[in-house]
Amino acid sequence: MTARIPVTRRTLVKGALGGTALIASPWVRRVDAAEVLYVNTWGGAWEAAAKKNIFEPFTKETGVEIRTVSPVSVAKLAAQARTGVYEFDVTTLGGGDIVRANKAGIIEPINDKAAADMGLWKDAVFQNGVASHAFATVIAYRTDKFPNGGPKNWAEFWDTKKFPGTRCLQKYAARIIPIALLADGVPMDKLYPLDVERAFKSLERIKPSIRVWWTQGPQSQQLLRDGEVDLIGIWNGRILELMDQKAPAAIEWNQAEIDRAYWVIAKGTPRAELARKYIKTAVSATALAGFCKSADYGPLNPEAFKVIPENEAKRMPTYPPHYKLAFEQDVLNAGIDFDAVTKRFDQWLAS
Amino acid sequence: MTPTKSTPHRPDRLALILLAPLLVFLVVFFLVPLGEVMWMSITEPSFGFGHYGKVLLDPHYRRVVLDTLGTSLMVTTVCVLLAYPLAYVTAQIGGTIGAVLLMLVAMSFWTSFLVRTYAWMIILGNRGPVSELLKATGWDPPPLMLFTRFSSTVALTHILLPIMVMALYAVMRKIDLNIMKAAASLGATPFSAFRNIYFPLSAPGIVSGSTIVFVLCIGFYVTPVLIGSPREQMISGMIGAQIEEFLAFGEASAMAMVLLVVTVAILAVYHRFFGLDKLWG
Structure with a gap:
């Protein structure tokens, strides 16, 4: 029990350098990338579906790298607006949460001009969130x-x-x-x-x-x-x-x-402009249709159903025969x- | 009789230089955020001590506090009962058995408590080995063990047990067994020698182990939330819910401060009677 790990000055220095590099590496990496957007996700199958259908096409189109943080947390969204330290720039919120978040002033407003710039459909914006999908x-x-x-x-x-x-x-x-x-x-x-x-x-x-x-x-x-x-x-x-x-x-x-899910932008984030670009891609018909197919959601962009085959649509809550049986919050x-x-x-x- | 005046100061200054990085770290990453939590507890959403009144007087909160203390007391007691024989064997018998036991304790200690919590989910689950064993012995259907006070107590005990073992081991290692031999030579039975000599000598280990385990237990978050009963919340789980569900930073901060005060009070009592430097044996 008295055995000690021999510590020489050299190993100590090596260890210290290694440790410093390890601790510093996330920041070093962040500085490397020119443009990065941090997206808050639900993880698992949700994130896999978003990665394939939204993140990757978005990166290809704009060159902006997407990094993810999970799980989705309204508390973190609120804490971000309070501290000004942003772990993520965009997230999705459900109907109940978005009313609360909007009231608490922790999400960026989306005015008519921004909605027009994003090329959104009628009634797409609700409580400063952009309707994306239903579950x-x-x-x-x-x-x-x-x-x-x-x-x-x-x-x-x-x-x-x-x-x-x-x-x-x-x-x-x-x-x-x-x-x-x-x-x-x-x-x-x-x-x-x-x-x-x-x-x-x-x-x-x-x-x-x-x-x-x-x-x-x-x-x-x-x-x-x-x-x-x-x-x-x-x-x-x-x-x-x-x-x-x-x-x-x-x-x-x-x-x-x-329940409907809405994309929202964290209040005060320095990457709000990028976030709007991102949301534009996320709710575009093709990306949204792909995402909804992979994650079994129902798209809220009416255009998306046009590119979804019948057998896939059957898994969605907004598929008309299912929607008839359902009720909305x-x-x-x-x-x-x-x-x-x-x-x-x-x-x-x-x- | 004539020590130079500067010599006693030298090590002080050296100590200060050596401690400086740690002090800076603690101030920036511990004291400042802690002060912020304290500040939030009386200013969020408006200035006042209303949160404290509520946390201390509301029957719902009081129940959660009492449940937390009750569970922690139970876990601490079971830890003492299980760890004492284990530490005794490890410290006094030693040899291969002692080394193997110590390694098992250390391995358990080094495994993430999240992993250990999930392991208990499988072990105590509806289709887990314990249920199947009970079924085989004729207890069919077996009792539901997961999501009860039982499951969270078992898991917390398992998670905190190594700490108790180490606290006891540290004290027991220092006990001179020749005293026991002396007692025997004077006619004491093994039991009486244990009761009158060994046990009192090992008692400081029980006190310090219990203090550490109890203090860790009242602040435990993940395990009770994941496998505890929905009816018996612990304080930390409730603090989490306050922030996650209600964005009630003020109230949650007040609860956190109450938890901190309880912890400090326990450690202060310990310090008064034993000295904090003895906490780790």
Whole structure:
């Protein structure tokens, strides 16, 4: 136990130099590249799809290198605007988050002129974000547990007698409240404004069956794949990917809850101009169609569907036959303070 | 009797020069950000001590604080019970067995706690080895172990155990076994010699090990968040949620300060009775 690593002056100097070089290398590398844009991504399949269909064409076209940071974090977006230190310049936000972010003033405004410069379609800009793609929270279940088919709607998902088993939902109040109301029998077209009291009563009924609330996409896949839970409310892309991998799982498109994702620019970033160029490419018909095909999203640029074959479109929540069964999050008419509801939801979870 | 006046100052100045890089580092990357957190806790969004009142008085927050302290106490206790025999064997019996045990402890210590947390996810999972074993012995369906207080306690114990072992080992190594022989020669039974001599001599290791493990445990973030029960949050998990979900930097900062004060208080008590320099044996 008294053995020591012999430290000579030479090894010490070598070590110190090596260490300094190692610590300094990220900055050295950053200085090398003339133009770099930092994109905040969801990682995994999402990033692979974006790399192939958006990043690479963008770099080829403009010579701007894309570096990625993941996962997506609104907190980091807020911290960046506060400190002026930018880890990423652009990110994607969902409907609930973009209203919050816009209110908090942590994203760059996109005015009419900027929208025109980007060549955007009508209604593309919402709360200073550029509409990109849609995804859905759908019902999914293990087929080995329910060989005769699983729940066909959220009320059945809540029905623990008909479908006994452990369940999992996302820890995200804004998405769970409408689902809880559907489960309690509120019709899809009468959801908004949201009746929060009724939603919590409905949630109270399902709470004992929910083993865990997922927070990250890969985690939701792992929980169903490993059989930790039998039923799950999960994003359509994630469950389709599991099914492609031959996991014993099935998807139910009925009462899918659609969320829109928007590209936003971090407030005050010195690379805002590049970021606008980037978003222009990201939502252009071909790039967006390719991205949505790879990541199982539904494009929001109407032009994109023209370049997507039917069999690919069938995997998308905005594919017309699926869209008919689905409902959209209506963040502006929700009639609730999302922060207050989220706080209540978190305290309810812990009680 | 006539030491030159400059000699005692020389090593001081040398020490200061040697320490300067560290001091600068700590000030820039630790004290300044810490001061900023402190500042945010009373100015964000407006000046006042409202966050502290809320953190200390709100029943929800109080429960989380109590849960955190309870879990940490449990983890610390289990760590002592498991680490004591292990450290004893390693320190006193030594030889090949001791070396192998020490290496196993060190290997566990060097493995990222994230990896170890995921390993526990597999071990305690619904289709994991423990579940299958229970099923084979007739406990079917086996209990759900993941996402409970049990799973987070087991994983935290495993992660912090090496630290306890090392704290105990450091103290036990210094115990002169001749004293035990002397006790035996005076007629003490092995148990009585252990109880009256060895155990009191090793007690400082228990105290310092427990202090380190407890302090680390109350601040633990990843493991409880990943495999703990959704109903039993720990303070760090809640600080994370405050920032991630509500962008409530002020409130989160106040919670972080409370956590820091608790930690400093524990270390201050330790310092008062034992001296902080003894913390690592």
